Amino acid sequence: MKRIERMKILKNRPIASRIYELELEGDLVKEMKSPGQFVHLKAADGLDTTLRRPISICHIDREAGTFTMLYRTEGKGTQLLSRRQAGERLDVLGPLGTGFPVEGFSHQTRCLLIGGGIGVPPLYELARQLTARGHKVTTVIGFRSAEDVFYEDAFRELGYVYVATEDGSRGTKGFVTDVIDRHISEWDRYFTCGPRPMLRAVEARLGPDGWVSLEERMGCGVGACLACVCDEKNGSGYRKVCTDGPVFRAEEVVV
Amino acid sequence: MTDMRVSLPGLEMKNPVMPASGCFGFGKEYSEFYDLSRLGAICVKAVTPEMRKGNPTPRVAETGGGMLNAIGLQNPGLSHVMEDELIWLQQFDVPVIVNIAGNTPDDYCRVASAVSDLPNVSAVELNISCPNVKEGGIAFGTDPVIARELTEKVKQVCSVPVYVKLSPNVTDIVSIARAVEAGGADGLSMINTLLGMRIDLNTGRPVLANGSGGLSGAAIKPVAVRMIHAVSQEVSIPIIGMGGVTCAEDALELILAGASAVAVGTQNFADPFACPSIIDGLTETVKRYNVNAISELTGRSWRTSDRQILTAR
Numbered sequence A: 001m002k003r004i005e006r007m008k009i010l011k012n013r014p015i016a017s018r019i020y021e022l023e024l025e026g027d028l029v030k031e032m033k034s035p036g037q038f039v040h041l042k043a044a045d046g047l048d049t050t051l052r053r054p055i056s057i058c059h060i061d062r063e064a065g066t067f068t069m070l071y072r073t074e075g076k077g078t079q080l081l082s083r084r085q086a087g088e089r090l091d092v093l094g095p096l097g098t099g100f101p102v103e104g105f106s107h108q109t110r111c112l113l114i115g116g117g118i119g120v121p122p123l124y125e126l127a128r129q130l131t132a133r134g135h136k137v138t139t140v141i142g143f144r145s146a147e148d149v150f151y152e153d154a155f156r157e158l159g160y161v162y163v164a165t166e167d168g169s170r171g172t173k174g175f176v177t178d179v180i181d182r183h184i185s186e187w188d189r190y191f192t193c194g195p196r197p198m199l200r201a202v203e204a205r206l207g208p209d210g211w212v213s214l215e216e217r218m219g220c221g222v223g224a225c226l227a228c229v230c231d232e233k234n235g236s237g238y239r240k241v242c243t244d245g246p247v248f249r250a251e252e253v254v255v
Numbered sequence B: 001m002t003d004m005r006v007s008l009p010g011l012e013m014k015n016p017v018m019p020a021s022g023c024f025g026f027g028k029e030y031s032e033f034y035d036l037s038r039l040g041a042i043c044v045k046a047v048t049p050e051m052r053k054g055n056p057t058p059r060v061a062e063t064g065g066g067m068l069n070a071i072g073l074q075n076p077g078l079s080h081v082m083e084d085e086l087i088w089l090q091q092f093d094v095p096v097i098v099n100i101a102g103n104t105p106d107d108y109c110r111v112a113s114a115v116s117d118l119p120n121v122s123a124v125e126l127n128i129s130c131p132n133v134k135e136g137g138i139a140f141g142t143d144p145v146i147a148r149e150l151t152e153k154v155k156q157v158c159s160v161p162v163y164v165k166l167s168p169n170v171t172d173i174v175s176i177a178r179a180v181e182a183g184g185a186d187g188l189s190m191i192n193t194l195l196g197m198r199i200d201l202n203t204g205r206p207v208l209a210n211g212s213g214g215l216s217g218a219a220i221k222p223v224a225v226r227m228i229h230a231v232s233q234e235v236s237i238p239i240i241g242m243g244g245v246t247c248a249e250d251a252l253e254l255i256l257a258g259a260s261a262v263a264v265g266t267q268n269f270a271d272p273f274a275c276p277s278i279i280d281g282l283t284e285t286v287k288r289y290n291v292n293a294i295s296e297l298t299g300r301s302w303r304t305s306d307r308q309i310l311t312a313r
């Protein structure tokens, strides 16, 4: 049976402009396996928010029984979340959805991870799991400006990292696709998460041999309300981002 | 122990609580959280004769104390629902209500006559009040003559009791309620969502791709209470009450207003365990009243036949 847990907040602190690192402890961590899965959380108790907020799992520490998320303060929910204190309990539903694959690749597959802005967090757990299996990870992460950059060093411990910023204040000036055009020629599989225009640009360049993680507004988060659908690429069907995704094969859905 | 059972046309319910249509799919997802046999009944997502793709996304937006949705009646269509979803639900000891939508009276009749032949379908609910589709839907629910004719037509072909789900987006809901009662409805469900809109301050455009959507959740409960209070005094068929129920006290308020059973919609999204926890809460809360059965509380806010004032302990 699926559960909800009131997990203990160990840490909730800013690490970049409007970006917070939130670490939680509890039993649900035992069920977290696949990178790219998300949790659906209640930002505050009571009726302050009607809907839960989907946030990606960024780092699973099974031994410590904790996991970490990174979120950016946007509207009401994430702002309420940013005021929560260590020691408080947070109502968590999850892990939910279908994540990135990490099994079934040939020996030392060259994995290209491409993330934009708040799409970067799920790639961190992915990078950890891929390197743990002996694959080679190159990460390309894009942000607006130097003050928005996070986890660059963390990714560097796991492989080669390129940073792009739109204003050029850090790394390559421009978008992740500019880095790809300039520096990346050899890769076997790609994995990407970020804003839709970025996903489209990445897919247009790299083709169907990869996985994309989609974002969509959600109601239930468990597949019941049909708020979060996206179109299948071939045929007239649809897929639910909350259960069939958020990660899909690039050839499977219309990005 | 207060008797929690309620008995409505076609529905022998263990307790008065069911999920509301569209907020529970066909039950599968929530069966991973708890045993669906605990529910008083299950009301499934609207079914149309053919599969429907629904509206573009974004389809939901949060609002103060509630949410807007414009799903657009997406569903896999009658034959898939018959061959898969409804068969799957047979494993649970719980009455099933099939919510039906369509563009024409014939659409409603086709679905009603087909699903009412299945052994575990205990009743149908005509959604004549969906705000999120271009044709049909709400048009049937805003004109008493059309609403009555539709009810009569479905009654002729449907072998299980027919509930008609009323729209709150009307000037005089009582006249619609009376019309469908005259058309032979066995019960009423109320209320569906209220038409609403949100505008994104960054883009200056509506948040929902559909523009407007249906408002649900805690914010609409006072509207539901008032409408159930008004309608229940004017009709003699039972009411399944819904609109903004988040806890046992809310459910009780709808019952006191005049509902015989209560459906829970949006709260399932905030808490997947909403229905069982409201059932447990209600079992506790009714103990405060001096009644043998929860059904005695229906309409107690206006029933003057017993002059006793209801006192909670």
Ligand SMILES: Cc1cc2nc3c(=O)[nH]c(=O)nc-3n(C[C@H](O)[C@H](O)[C@H](O)COP(=O)(O)OP(=O)(O)OC[C@H]3O[C@@H](n4cnc5c(N)ncnc54)[C@H](O)[C@@H]3O)c2cc1C
Binding pocket: A038, A051, A052, A053, A054, A055, A056, A057, A069, A070, A071, A072, A073, A074, A075, A076, A077, A078, A079, A118, A121, A122, A214, A215, A216, A217, A218, A246, B061, B062
């Ligand atoms: C699968 C998935 C994983 C995500 N992972 C992360 C993450 O790791 N870190 C992070 O910062 N953000 C992530 N997001 C985006 C995050 O869910 C939104 O930023 C957040 O819900 C905004 O809530 P709010 O209350 O601050 O904004 P509001 O605008 O006040 O929210 C109102 C409603 O809209 C929804 N909403 C608003 N923006 C988005 C959006 N971009 N995507 C989905 N729903 C939205 C909210 O959930 C809420 O229901 C993810 C989204 C999805 C779908």
Ligand SMILES: Cc1cc2nc3c(=O)[nH]c(=O)nc-3n(C[C@H](O)[C@H](O)[C@H](O)COP(=O)(O)O)c2cc1C
Binding pocket: A219, A225, B020, B021, B022, B023, B045, B046, B069, B071, B073, B099, B127, B130, B165, B191, B192, B193, B215, B216, B217, B218, B220, B242, B243, B244, B245, B263, B264, B265, B266, B267
């Ligand atoms: C996402 C969503 C989908 C819905 N789909 C349907 C539907 O298919 N048929 C229907 O009759 N009502 C539908 N409704 C309306 C609910 O059944 C209910 O009448 C309404 O939401 C008020 O209850 P609540 O405040 O508890 O959500 C839907 C509501 C929501 C939020």
Ligand code: FES
Binding pocket: A217, A218, A219, A220, A221, A222, A223, A224, A225, A226, A227, A228, A229, A240, A241, A242, A243
């Ligand atoms: S959010 Fe409800 S189906 Fe995906």
